[in-house]
Amino acid sequence: MKIGVFVCHCGTNISAVIDVQKVVNDLAKMPGVFAMDYKFMCSDPGQNMIISEIKQKKLDAVIVAACSPCLHELTFRNTLIRGGLNPYMLEIANIREQDSWVHTDRDKATEKAVRLAKMAVAKAKRNQPLFPQEVSVEKSCLVIGGGIAGIQAAIDISSAGYQTVIVEKEPSIGGKMAMFDKTFPTLDCSACILTPKMVQASQSKKVKIYTYSEVEEIGGYVGNFNARIRVKARSVNMEKCTGCGICWQKCPVKVNSEFEQNLGPRKAVYVPFAQAVPNVPVIDCVNCTYYRSKRQNPESKGLCRICEKFCPAGAIEFDQKDKIIEEKFGAVIVATGFSAFDHKVYGEYGAGRYKDVVTALQFERLLNSSGPTQGKILRPSDSKEARTIVFVQCVGSRDESKGVPYCSRVCCMYTAKQALLLKEHIPDANAYVFYIDIRAAGKNYEEFIERVQDEYGVLYLRGRVSKIYRTGDGALLVRGADTLSGTQVEISADMVVLATGLVSNPETVKLGQMIGIPYDKNRFFTESHPKLAPAETQTAGVFICGACQFPKDIPDSVAQAGAAASKVLGLFSQEHLMLEPVLACVNQKICNGCFHCRAVCPYNAIDEEILKDKSVVARVIESKCHGCGNCISACPVSAVDLKGYTNEQILEQLQSLR
Amino acid sequence: MKYAYYPGCSLHSTSREYDMSAKEVSTRLGIELIEAPDWVCCGATPAHVTMHVLSQALPVKSLINAKQTGADTMAVCCAACFSRLKIANYHVLNDPGKKAKINRAVGAEYNGEVAVKHLLEILAKDFGLENLKGKMTAKLDGLKVACYYGCLLVRPRKIMQFDDEENPTIMDAVVETTGAKTVDWPGKVECCGASFSITKTGVVLRLCRDILQLASDAGAECIAVACPLCQSNLDLRQPEVNKKYDKKFDMPVLYFTQILGLAMGIDWKKLGLDKHIVSPLKFLKGKNIIK
Amino acid sequence: MKYLLNVKNLNSEFVREIQAESKTRILHCYQCGKCSAGCPIANEMEYKPNQIIRMIQLGMEESVLKANTMWLCASCITCTVRCPREIDIAEIMDVLRRYAFKRGIFPAAVADIPVFNRIFLRNIKLFGRLYELGLIGFFNLLTGNPFKDVLLGPKMFFKGKINLIPERIKNASEIKDIFKRSAEIEHSD
Amino acid sequence: MEEKKEKNGFEPRLVGILCRWCSYQGADLAGTSRLKYEPNMTVLRVPCSARMSPLFLMKGLTSDIDGILFSGCHPGDCHYISGNMNARRRFVIFKKLLEFAGMEPERIQMSWCSASEDKKWADIVDSVTIEVKKTGPNNKFK
């Protein structure tokens, strides 16, 4: 094996401290090594010199002793390609950043340069040509979650001409935004801006929507994911149903509506809200009389069946079964959103025992003209108009003792909005807001808060509320503090609105483990880089957007959805993907199948393989492997090795120092 | 069932009726309470606000004495003593540094081998609510009770491990075994200002007024307590509250043990019901509970 | 009130001792005021609990020790239980009182509270258990208010609620030893 | 007397095995910032601290190297999610074993150094060098 060592002067950056000539001389004494120096190795003449030496001297590997590999590794790899060598036959000895720039003693620095170069030679001797793996790209994107973020991402991808599938676990897309009344700071009606998007998505030929569905399993890797989707039985035939609504008018079973936050009723057969997409009801098997009677007596014909009787389209199908769909995708966007914080843990606020202590989402429904009170602000306990309302911020935010240390970001703004809307509904109502800090960082946000305080006269009190309880007359006594004046404050209110924070979805952990997205201690998904890759994840081909990453308002969610979509489009613009060849590989002849490698692999890249002799051994799924080398250190028999950084190479490097 | 018993100073003086009724009830239930020999005062608030080590050493001394009874658990009636004993035990078990200091102060080796339980816990958990129900001979139907827990029974939860710290229900459950109704009211864990009964009487009067008001607003006819300090504040100071705030409270403040005793048919004199400042006798007669 | 803020005050012995003794990070408090909101006695306090914490953050030793806040604290622990930052405010109040007790600093307006505490403890030291009559009598005498609660006395006596003679335990000398050793340990820290 | 002289003039041979994402870039930054540190350590680059099999420690020592340093990203910062967590456990256990067998602990070191900690890197190299110099040459296997 013939190895060429090229020592760079880097002007005087290197040669001022290191005796380049001595390095060349020392290296040239090694068997099979050719060495030379040049002023600027990375310049065109420098590179051409390397190319011609490769050809003339028939070099098998090249060492460049110059600056850090972080700078010019790629440059010189291309030089090798141009010289007809495999790019992975290159080694770089970093004699600038880690030698000439950090040392002053010429002899010692030169000695170190020689050691670094010899170490590179030792490694290069064991280098093997490596070849990037080529994989195809399935040009279809899976979007998990049909809230505003998911809808936006799907619209963006489909309008570029690629197939998109939205999987939504609720009977309709729309997510939390569909529940809101108005949006801050512009006060446009939430439904008025969301509904057109929902319709656009549902009417696009390139978007397929599975509602009432869940992703059960995702396997594969970038460009080639396999997903198994469970479409739950909704007991209504989607094709036949016309959405006429006779079934839910006739249905005799009334239960609390989840969409109305338990403030209003729905039927056992229902669409969650009027603008639902698709406008096809589902039957709630738990409460439906037919299903209940069937559960009690499977032999019977089943009671009720009124919906079936009245449906003009014959769309009710009681015996529908869950459907499993398996599809291939090239990319996945996760937009599973958030859950509202459950204030049961706040015993001091009644732990949900007081009906008139409502959550912000409930208040949102009370404000909404299509909500349970047709937009009148009525107390849930006695349906009297609420005239004095206390808003309590940071319930389930910035509260370590309740396990939510972070700021939910949107509560300051939506509380201000709700106080404003209250004043618009009932101009002489009294609104008090308990806050700790007002966080209004966004375009026109601070101005909005100012308006609420100045124009609408909402009284802001700086302090947390310590206790809320019902007094004898049915009013709620709110005991708080105003830290600015240093006084205890008590307010007798008709209703209290808790600005509940945003917490992660309960499914986050399961989903994260399934797809390979890490999550933080608050169970929000972790992005690939907090600044430079906010929509990417550790797993190539999987992107995140919306509140599943962290609490976000609508504009931020939409922006991130666009970002995720553009990453997917970037991926889809390629016919093939090249995968880095620095990967683990298993010598199955000596593998014991103890699977310590699998236990440590952070990417689930180790699989089982059964050999002819029935022994079970490990196999690396190359497309999942990131080449970290964790498995290699875990393997007791050194049956796994990392191409490009083999055990042998590193041992040679160590021993080159003797 | 055998327990070491720590009455505490109050139960030997100002709150005799708590001591009497607790013993009567336990005897009826077959729960043996053996008074810890030579128990000492727990030090109460004055100790822990002045000398940290002392405030732990005094309870530990009593716990060591309790070992002589042969029981592994000590029953406590007074919520304040309960809190001091339990906190001392917690530190001995969880903080080796503090444990060493406490042991040095006491001059003996104690490793937290005696568990501390409030009588409520013993009745509700060890004896069991169903069993308790079975022991009731008279039904106290129609009695509406506000159970008042005070501060020290439930707080801080990390150490006391007693019940929910904002809305405890254990006393309610115990009292309801008698057939009495308990009211859901917000004053359960409000503070009565116990330690200021003598020094800052004014504060105590205000706090007692609030508590009595909340209880009567909730429709309660009497208050059940599990702490002699709460009892003396609410009972002893009630006439003063009425005078100062121009109120007409006539709210008997009974120990939960007295209520249980009544439902077991124990003679009211044995329960010390004559020892209250706001006498419950007329009220109970009116309800046909005592003759 | 003007206060000269400097590094010396911020890192004073006072701040460090309060932190170490109460095992809390004082700077962790973000001044939401929930402690003051729920405090049953905050009304009577010169500075509210959250203000005291703020003053400790700023190293204002003198003002903190002069205030009546800690002496009025009833140790009901409501503040600690509800603190979103898990700061043990009740314990900080205890630590402040012990800090003041060690140095003999008592503001005149609430001096009766430490007096009561002293009498209470002397009572235990003497008898091993509390002797209420002696406690109240002594306290009233020392605070120059000898007839306070005098009307309650006979009422309680007739109900059999007051002992005229203190209860004593057999090994009272042991209790004295505990007092002595505790004080030694306390002072050696 | 002569032995002492030799010890004073002793220039240890040190190896640093660095992860390419944090520590190696931190070492590069030390160069860009022109910090100065001892020249005894030769650096070897691997993808992740998880690649640093503890057996390299042993092989280094039996190859007469005077001291070995492993360095990776701070816990929580690993480019490969959790490689440094695994590396930490392996390193600690093996170091304990080598110490038990009579190796001087100064010869076996590990550090967390991020891409921005140029000063920390320089300090690490200097202090490891000084410590190994004090310990003297590794001639257990000569």
Add this chain to the structure above:
Amino acid sequence: MKELIDKAKELLKEKKVETVIGYREIRGCVVPAYVDSPCDADCLIFDKRCVYNLANYLKWFKNKNVALVLKGCDAKSINVWLQEFQIKRENIFIIGVECYGVMNEKSADAGLSDKCGHCEAHVPNIYDAVIKHQGDKKESVQGEPFKDIQEFEKLPHDERWDFWKKQFEKCIKCYACREICPMCYCKECIVERNIPQWIMSSPSVKGNFEWNMVRAFHLAGRCVECGECERACPVNIPLMKLNKKLIKEMKELFDYSAGQKEDVKSAIDDFYPEKDIKIDDKMIR
């Protein structure tokens, strides 16, 4: 004894297993016994001379149905095997034997083996049937289980080095320690490989050091303290001292003991960010 024989007979008669591996006595010596048919089962015994860890014989019965007679310490090796997917639980039937100590083969007096001194597993933690102990149940010696290790740690490092150097010098690289160890089941031991050559094959200071370090390290979090390696060593190297050191460290650093459960991650593959961060103070810069 009868209980044991009956169980073996039953298993063989009902063809639940092909072989029962247990102990028998030949001319006053206890040796392992392979029993294939019910009529041979009468030879099976168990007493305190039954020192061997029979789990080791699984190496030759990997995919077969066998029953094993295992003491508490030996049974832990089964958990490690299961952890490492070397056997299927349904393939083996564990006849656990309650044991209160086996004899010390190496010392002349009839005392118990060193490993029994601090035994916590008188009854196996994994078994299909248990044979009760007859006779008195003498509890093992209580006290600090790692006393000898702690004392050795206190020596200056050069004394420790000299000690091990002398011990390793005796090593003849016979690999008896490996053959007898139930955890050394590798198809090809890394000592036999020269690419990469982790271990110098010659019995020099260097080669012996490398071998013994690697052997010990590969048992980190796996050694169940059956003591077989030390017993098998023909030159009496105190190998358990190395193993016990690692057992101690695994316990202290990671709160992990090998062979307790089959379905947990081995501590060497696992991590707990919040707990592990405490290691940094002393060990990592």
